[in-house]
Amino acid sequence: MTVGVRGPVLRLAPLPLLALLLLPPAAGAEDPLEARVLAAKDKVFPALVHIVNVEEGFALGRRQKSVSTGSGFLVDEKGHIVTNYHVAGEGKLLVVTLASKKEVEAKLVAGDPFTDLAVLKVDPAAAFAGGKPVFATFGDSSGLEEGDFVVAMGSPLSLSRSVSFGIISCRERTLDSLQVAGHETGKYNTWLQTDAAINPGNSGGPLVNLAGEVVGVNTRAALLANNIGFAIPSNVVRDVVEALLREGRVPRSDIGVRLQPLGALEHTLLASAESGALVAGVDFGSPAARAGVLPGDVILSLDGEPFAARFVEQLPGLYARIARLKAGSEARLSLRRGTERMEVAVVPEPLGTGLVAESEVAAWGITVRAITPRMRLEMALPEESGVLVTGVRAGSPAATRLEDGDILREIDGVEVRGLAQFLDVIGKAKSPVRIAFRRGAVIDVTVLREVK
């Protein structure tokens, strides 16, 4: 069985420092491969950008700003730039350095944390400066094979406009899930693995074939490894970017099943000779749960089309098919349970988001975040509502009374139903404020006195 890369996988966050080693220039040789690499580079290089991002984060109970850098590339004449969500998806101030070395401000158009992609926009007049618009075009990532030559471009360790060269090491890799902004990334796609050097700061940069087409977006690298980098395949990127430009988001549906490939379970009671996908878990209260789907069921088909995974690499495709179902309209699942076959109808829901704003309550010294149904599921929270404390500032009124992970349930006797309502309630509350909160199995009350 092929498995995802185990162990730590690094998000390609940038590093600001690097010692440079000066080497004598290599003698130029006319060789056909070099010529092809040069030609490919020339096609995409003018569209390559360096991104500096001022991000707002929350740490230790207060709002904080941080700066990071990454890579990206122009994809149309309107000035749209593709990069990673983890580079720019939550940016407050984005400055892009173009091939001309000109710095322009960019705006975030939309982002999709589930695939770790984001689209930015720069003013085309400024970007192209009256000249011919230069942008990269996407190639077909499904045609790639292990051994194909590829060129990676970007700003490793913030060293902008760097180019590295290698091959596709694996065209269909699955990775252990990694959280980006509270989302599992990679659930809906496999990854291209390459040995073209990718380092922190390469994130969001293009992986280019020798035809000069973008076949992937460099996103991750294995930690403590040599040249094991991962890129999002261009076919996934193209679909996501189209959706983001069209409606500002990627519409996805969910039925609340977690799947497992049948390969490892062959010759067991669960998997007979036929193909299908095993239901490993059913989310509480999900459409699948309502339809009576149980863990251990084998899904044989979805809306009449075969639905099968023997290997883990096939799961992202199945999740993507579920994601493409129309929310609110019935889909038919054909199941096998033990020796029995059955048909059930599920009504998919829009995919829940864990992407919720964090806020600071400066007077109390805490940061809070709304609780989404998805978070509730993952944290096994019994609460239907409330807001989650994400940080407590030392020395603040909340410092000895509240902790990270506490769930605020009531303010002055008013049930907390969501972040906006919570902020509204505390806006009107007078010191001392009465708070009921959950901490693990404990539901306690306390009083906060604001420091004026």
Added chain:
Amino acid sequence: MGGRGGLIALLLLAGTVSAQDLADRIWVLRITTERSSFGAPSRQTLLAPAVPVEDGLLLAVGFALEPTTEKDEALRVTAIDPSGRIVPAELVGGDDDLRCTIVRLVGARPEPVVLEGAPRRAGDEVVLLSRHGEVMRFAVRRMATRIEAAVEAPRALYALPADAQSFQGAIATTPEGRLVGFVDLRPTVAEGLGIMLGIGPQTAVVVPAETYADVPKALPRKDRPRGWLGVNLAPFDADHEAYFGIETPVDGAFVTGVAEGSPADRAGIRLHDVVQSIGDLPLRFERMDDWDPLLRAVQRLPLGKPLPCRVLRFERLPDGGYDAKAFEVALTLEARPLDFADAPETEIEDLGFRVKPLTQDWRRSNRVPGDLEGVVITRLERASAAQLGGLEPGDLVLKVDGRATPDADALRKALADARAAKRTKIVFFVRRGPVTTFLTVQPS
């Protein structure tokens, strides 16, 4: 390290003190633990001073040891009497809260020492008797805070100079030979590192002897079930009083959780009630410091007999304030349910793993929904069939080959049937964190 002058009195080798009398009654425990961790044997020996208490029992302070139930672990105890003679002994048990251990002598019943400490004040002298027969004299530097001691003692604690640190577990007496207590230092997380950097424990603390007075009767623990209410309690402090708008302070413990079906639940105690008394026991809980004595007192209450329990309940008024109502309920304490640490472990030898039952405390701390039943994997042998199949410690085994495994017997039965059916792969359905997954194990 070393303390500053002033309060620190002379440090002198005491060969002639009358504490010699008690020193002549000090035993030494030699406890050897042999452990084979998946094939690699290791042995550790501990020497500890001990005093004879009632019925041929010895008490040692500073560590809590339980008889081992592990197959690959052996614990041997021998006692050395004051004259240096070796006497066979067996481990009775330890008290984690008080960090002490009781050992039963085989064929010896020395005269017991009464566990009552002579009170001391700053400047008073105490004599420490160590396991090596060392006798050292120190002056009490000051009264210690509870934070400095390893255990919560109901009475005053005595801080000694830092030089007394090497006397962990030592017996403290007055110069006249009257028992004072036992030295027990609060272990810090990085004690070794702390000592290296000179920021380790700066003080040796003597815990008064009466702290341990109940231990000889209370152990072995299994003979005497502890009373259990089934609630989480918090101090009812000034913040709580402010929350409910109470102007005159109220004594009691604030209920921050009620376990479903527990004695408290059945008595009608609800979340955010204040429990003021149970039977004759008033529940004073103002600071976390009160917790330990309170817990001990509750655990000593009689079981299986209805006790009147005074409860204060706050009802919300339309204006947002609260109205307090006092009433009485009948509360019948039960024995505390088995917790995960004490639960028996079952070994599944051929597949190379061990399980424990899904206890209430494990269920709570791992947020396992009430409708799930299973057994919890505690350990896996390296390269065993179970480990190769992907099982991990902490997995909750829900089903084996489609059959529910609510307890170790059901698990054994399901595995026996799978073997009888000559299955080459056995399917485990487990819950790991919040998700469930299927794993296959191939019996060798």
